Amino acid sequence: MDAEDLFRKLSNGAKFDLKKFQYDAQKLQVIKPRPVVGPFPIQINSQNEIRKEKVDHEEEISELKLISSITADGNKKKQLSNKDIKNKEAALNQEKINRFRNQQKISVRGNDLPPPIENFEQLVTEYGVGQDIIDNLKNLGYSVPTPIQMQAIPVMLKNQQILACAPTGSGKTAAFLVPIIHHLKGPRRKGFRAVVVSPTRELAKQTYRECLKLSEGRNLRIHIISKASIAMKKFGPESSKRFDILITTPNRLVYLLQQDPPVISLANVKWLVIDESDKLFEASEDGFRDQLAVIYRACESENVRRALFSATHTPDVARWAHKNLKGLVSVTVGHRNTAADIVEQQLLFVGTEAGKLVAFRDIVRKGLTPPVLVFVQTKERAKELFNELLYDGINVDVIHADRTQLQRDNVVQSFRRGDIWVLICTELMGRGIDFKGVNLVINYDFPPSVISYIHRIGRTGRAGNPGKAITFFTENDTVNLRSIAQMVKDSGCEVPEYLLKLKKSSKRDRRKLEKKAPKRDRISTVPLCDIKKQKKLQQKIQATKRKKEKGNEDGPQASKKKKQKP
Known part of the structure; x- marks a missing residue:
């Protein structure tokens, strides 16, 4: 029993849709092949081949109709041809x-x-x-x-x-x-x-x-x-x-x-x-x-x-x-609001505020390649960290809004020359400043927003040069932690999986953090009572200086009057 006999036995008593399966029916000689009208004969091979040839055939027919609709004027044919060529060239150029x-x-x-x-x-x-x-x-x-x-x-x-x-x-x-x-x-x-x-x-x-x-x-x-x-x-x-x-x-x-x-x-x-x-x-x-x-x-x-x-x-x-x-x-x-791919980014859990100074000194102990930028959230914290690092013997300086313009200019120039190895700064330096060859950025205080993070770490990895950014975080820095962790991962850097599973913070909390910096413990390791004593001593010294200056302004006549008093 051949395939045709088998087909007839299986299809016996079944209603066969000859229109829907006409190509199979023609191949099995259930019905006779219909002659194709047109200049291009179709050879029946398979259903896909027939459909492809049919599409080609229809395209050629439409092309013939287009050509036949054009008058015999050779100039008109030439103009149309040039227009088509120009359109095709424009499309290819746009694709390029x-x-x-x-x-x-x-x-x-x-x-x-x-x-x-x-x-x-x-x-x-x-x-x-x-x-x-x-x-x-x-x-x-x-x-x-x-x-x-x-x-x-x-x-x-x-x-x-x-x-x-x-x-x-x-x-x-x-x-x-x-x-x-x-x-x-x-x-x-x-x-x-x-x-x-x-x-x-x-x-x-x-x-x-x-x-x-x-x-x-x-x-x-x-x-x-x-x-x-x-x-x-x-x-x-x-x-x-x-x-x-x-x-x-x-x-x-x-x-x-x-x-x-x-x-x-x-x-x-x-x-x-x-x-x-x-x-x-x-x-x-x-x-x-x-x-x-x-x-x-x-x-x-x-x-x-x-x-x-x-x-x-x-x-x-x-x-x-x-x-x-x-x-x-x-x-x-690139993608909007993303960090540079050539910056190696690291999120470092330090436990508490006190752990930040320990982590920083550990980085210094392992080897610090200057120049280094360190970001803190306020000028008060910048001063505190400066005093601590100064005691450690690090070649460090600080820039913030309380310093005069001349002092700020001198600090920036010294940092550019390489006279300063570590520069502590606030958000002031996070925008646009181009320091050639900054090797490391340390976010000592967690950035107040994702945008702030991008600008801070953007001080390194400039002009195609690789760089590194380390960001300290504690248990209290959870508002933007998940978003920044996702950004670090998208840049191809390793991130602990639990950071990506943190609960997403509300828009209200994010805006609140952008407007007001969170309260943090003091950076200084000097006891608070000693700091208060030092402040009182400085106030007394300044008060004494002011009295002397006032006495000098009054002149010798004021001193004579004081002597004449009984």
């Missing part, structure tokens, strides 16, 4: 651009998007950027553009407003300075035509130095507001508008704008750059949203363009930018 963006982890949204550059020479050939700017870039150490520079520079060169987010140490400063220097071309007597606003004086000075180097040979007049009293005289009405670029912090600029009449004019500003925009948009006591609104209104030119740059993304900034900035282009490098 998308593939390149994916390789560089660049995400971009907006209209009329320029393609990213692959090398700095493209800026010269495609955008007319001067070769001197490219040479200055290379002198700064940029041999090839970083991912944020690949996309942000072309966007700003096309005069498009931008919201950019890229990891710390990725070259954001050069990404917005290069287009500004190109657009301004050279000095003009029109007053400030570009303004860069930074949250801290240290970051403003760093941007100022980089701007001077990038604009070398252009004779642009670049200024930074160091003191408001000096700026009052410098930028007054008698200045003849001999300025081009202004780099400043918000408070000092707002002070000048709110004088009657205003000391400074921003009427001719073409570019307003907000560096560390997420920090400047904060509405808390530490934020600058009110000051930023004053600056925004002062840039009253119709042609002003705005650029917002930061290492972290916040929904508030994104909503405002999309609502108020026309034709906005959003550029993101």
